Amino acid sequence: MESKSREWMQCKKSGPRYKIGVKQFIEFAFSQKSVKDVVPCPCVKCNNERRKCRDEIELDLHKFGIVKSYTLWLRHGESIGDQATHNNIINESNEFQEHEHDEMLDMLHEAFGVPLENDVEGERDKVSEGGDPKDAAEAFYKLMGDLELELYPGCKQFSKLSFLVKLFHIKCLTGIPDKSLEMVLSLFKEALPKDNTLPESYNEAEKIIKNLSLESIKIDACPNNCMLFWKEHADAQECVNCHASRWKKNEPSSESSTSQSKPKKIPSKTMRYFPLIPRLQRIFMSTKTAASMRWHSDERVDDPDGVMRHLADSKAWKSFDEQYPTFASEPRNVLLGLASDGFSPFRNGHIPHSTWPVVLIPYNLPPWLCMKQKSFILSMLIPGPKGPKDKIDVYLQPLIEELKLLWEVGVETYDASRKENFRMFASLLWTISDYPAYGDLSGWSTGGAVGCPSCNSDTCSRWLSNGGKHCYMGHRRFLPMDHMWRYNGSNFDGKQELRPKPKQLSGEELLQQVNDEQAASKHTSKKRRRTKKKEKATKLWRKKSIFFELPYWSSLLIRHNLDVMHIEKNVCETLLGTLLDIEGKSKDNMKARLDLEELNIRKSLHPIRDPNNPTEIPKVFPPAPFTLYLEQKRNLCNFLTSVKFPDGYASNISRNSSLKERKLTGLKSHDYHVILEHLLPLAIRDWPVSLSAPLIKLSEFFRVLCSKALKIDE
Numbered sequence: 001m002e003s004k005s006r007e008w009m010q011c012k013k014s015g016p017r018y019k020i021g022v023k024q025f026i027e028f029a030f031s032q033k034s035v036k037d038v039v040p041c042p043c044v045k046c047n048n049e050r051r052k053c054r055d056e057i058e059l060d061l062h063k064f065g066i067v068k069s070y071t072l073w074l075r076h077g078e079s080i081g082d083q084a085t086h087n088n089i090i091n092e093s094n095e096f097q098e099h100e101h102d103e104m105l106d107m108l109h110e111a112f113g114v115p116l117e118n119d120v121e122g123e124r125d126k127v128s129e130g131g132d133p134k135d136a137a138e139a140f141y142k143l144m145g146d147l148e149l150e151l152y153p154g155c156k157q158f159s160k161l162s163f164l165v166k167l168f169h170i171k172c173l174t175g176i177p178d179k180s181l182e183m184v185l186s187l188f189k190e191a192l193p194k195d196n197t198l199p200e201s202y203n204e205a206e207k208i209i210k211n212l213s214l215e216s217i218k219i220d221a222c223p224n225n226c227m228l229f230w231k232e233h234a235d236a237q238e239c240v241n242c243h244a245s246r247w248k249k250n251e252p253s254s255e256s257s258t259s260q261s262k263p264k265k266i267p268s269k270t271m272r273y274f275p276l277i278p279r280l281q282r283i284f285m286s287t288k289t290a291a292s293m294r295w296h297s298d299e300r301v302d303d304p305d306g307v308m309r310h311l312a313d314s315k316a317w318k319s320f321d322e323q324y325p326t327f328a329s330e331p332r333n334v335l336l337g338l339a340s341d342g343f344s345p346f347r348n349g350h351i352p353h354s355t356w357p358v359v360l361i362p363y364n365l366p367p368w369l370c371m372k373q374k375s376f377i378l379s380m381l382i383p384g385p386k387g388p389k390d391k392i393d394v395y396l397q398p399l400i401e402e403l404k405l406l407w408e409v410g411v412e413t414y415d416a417s418r419k420e421n422f423r424m425f426a427s428l429l430w431t432i433s434d435y436p437a438y439g440d441l442s443g444w445s446t447g448g449a450v451g452c453p454s455c456n457s458d459t460c461s462r463w464l465s466n467g468g469k470h471c472y473m474g475h476r477r478f479l480p481m482d483h484m485w486r487y488n489g490s491n492f493d494g495k496q497e498l499r500p501k502p503k504q505l506s507g508e509e510l511l512q513q514v515n516d517e518q519a520a521s522k523h524t525s526k527k528r529r530r531t532k533k534k535e536k537a538t539k540l541w542r543k544k545s546i547f548f549e550l551p552y553w554s555s556l557l558i559r560h561n562l563d564v565m566h567i568e569k570n571v572c573e574t575l576l577g578t579l580l581d582i583e584g585k586s587k588d589n590m591k592a593r594l595d596l597e598e599l600n601i602r603k604s605l606h607p608i609r610d611p612n613n614p615t616e617i618p619k620v621f622p623p624a625p626f627t628l629y630l631e632q633k634r635n636l637c638n639f640l641t642s643v644k645f646p647d648g649y650a651s652n653i654s655r656n657s658s659l660k661e662r663k664l665t666g667l668k669s670h671d672y673h674v675i676l677e678h679l680l681p682l683a684i685r686d687w688p689v690s691l692s693a694p695l696i697k698l699s700e701f702f703r704v705l706c707s708k709a710l711k712i713d714e
Helices: 016-029 054-064 080-086 092-112 133-148 160-174 178-191 202-210 254-258 276-285 287-298 315-323 389-408 435-442 507-526 532-538 564-579 590-599 630-642 669-683 689-705
Strands: 217-220 270-273 334-340 356-362 377-382 411-415 420-424 426-433 461-464 469-472 560-562
Touching: 016 054, 016 133, 092 133, 092 160, 092 276, 133 160, 160 178, 160 202, 178 202, 270 389, 276 287, 276 356, 276 377, 276 389, 276 411, 276 420, 315 426, 356 389, 377 389, 389 426, 389 435, 426 435, 435 560, 461 590, 560 564, 564 669, 564 689, 630 669, 669 689
Parallel strands: 334 426, 426 560
Antiparallel strands: 217 270, 270 377, 334 356, 356 377, 411 420, 461 469
16 A cells, blocks of 8 residues: 555545545555454544444545545554655645546536535435436446546546546537537547547537536427427327428438338427526536525625615515515525527528527626626527517427426525525516517517507507608606696697606506406407407507416516617617618608608608699708718718727727718627717717707716616616
8 A cells, every 4th residue: 555645535525536545545454464353543533543443434434534634544554664655645736637626526516416525414315306316326427437537548637528528618619510529539539549538429429528418308399389299289290270280291302212211200390498497406506606696685785875786776676575575585596587589590691590599597696697698598499480479478388387386386406505405496587678579578569559568558659651650659748747848849749748657557457458358359259350450459469478377477566678789779770870861771761751741740841842843742851950961971980980999899890881971881789889878979079069969868878777887766
């Protein structure tokens, strides 16, 4: 045993190195000639003061650990002459290697929910909360074996598992294709010594890493988005609603005609669902994130001035805590936000395709973590090529089922930071989306005469015959009753506004409204049906949202939020398009002027008609107060394109501008964000006050709205 290293004594007692070292120590201690049946026990508790038998010492060393400073085993037969051999057991490189090994060991334990300390009551044999314990245990110990397996004989810096983990980490960060990674893996396989343990192919490497990942489920869907082939319909071959086939039509080929086997059936549409419960449990399995999930309760300080720096400072969060004190009493219960929007996964933007991810955000985390991409939880991927629109509820069924379970029953979860089990509950606080997706998620009819969700049935709108759309009026109703703009009709629609603001309906009132409308539609369907045009004009809701199945949904203060990024982008794009008179982007066009003439307001802006032929469509209209001259447009474009930004702050706007045509094209949402909040106030500072003041106030509004600290009163 003199030649054996004592590095295992510095390892964690749950690790395989430590366990092997304990066996070697016991064999050495009881192999001495002077030893009978008992020897001093070198565990932390006994410290060589008590003599015990072989089994008792082994149990104590696993339970309490060995005295790490006892590197020369004088009480167990070693001589003082061996001291020099063990003085420098752990040098700097060994410490680094041990740190790397411990990090990988921690990752394995946290991934499978196995506590690092063996003396945690009731957790010694635990491997995983979900799935087959036998399969999970087999995968765990297989990975433990790969962790102890050297990359090649004599390699101390990398094990088989640590090398693959780092390699796949690089793949995730850089987006290396599978084929490229397989070529790199083959190159490493040839470059390393012949006895290396690298897998032969990318598929073999992926199978090893896959044991660290969380479960994902493929659920087939009706091609018309009518239903999921799930639960009681898992074996159905066609949609129970539209009777569309579950499978794609197999095209005959020369291979299939000669083959005796049946062609493999390919689903028409498949959704990827990523179960929420194991992902929330994994957050608490990591000591690095489990403590952060209590930040909103343990470390957050309520600002006496009513400043909102975290969602827990908001009225919606506090209202939820007041209504459900039992849920709020456990700070580890999770409050979630849901965001969804469509995007094209193809680099070629001309390919019409819309894939919809549904992302969950755990708001328990501190502000500097909860909005980071690594903290987001991908819940599902709804396939294209077209978005689900109103039928998104069909795809949300598995998530809603999990959310109901997390609210009513909860799940047993291990908290690594406190080394204890607790029952975790979770709740969905609201959704975040753009305005079209808001209608899909909430069920509200976002278009037509009653398209405003705030005004509800009291929406004030007018149909613009020339513009071919509804114009929503009555904004002055939200001003204080004594505000001067209420009595200023000439600059608005020609009338004074003396009506109070519309009543804001609670969640319970909205739910009752939906139920009443559904009952009325069923009743009228049995009688003489009205015309579709009239029915569409009076319908407030397109559907009853699936979120109302959550027991607490109707009691929430805020259920749906509009994404400020899309609003800011649309506002700035329209503003620049109107100021620069960009064709197709400006809202000041002949159709708008004809509508002003039809409404008999703003007579100074009416189009100029030919007195000899007044019925002819006019081609010229007078300039508006916000119309810019050619020199002003040129100066605005020059300023926006000449600004130099710090690296990473914004893109080069000059690439998307044309000074000759005086227009901006191809800007991203973040570019509009920078222009509206920071550049526009500087560019228009020398304009007339009547034009610059409203735009500067608009810029200030969005800048305050997007700030990290926001006063609730504002």
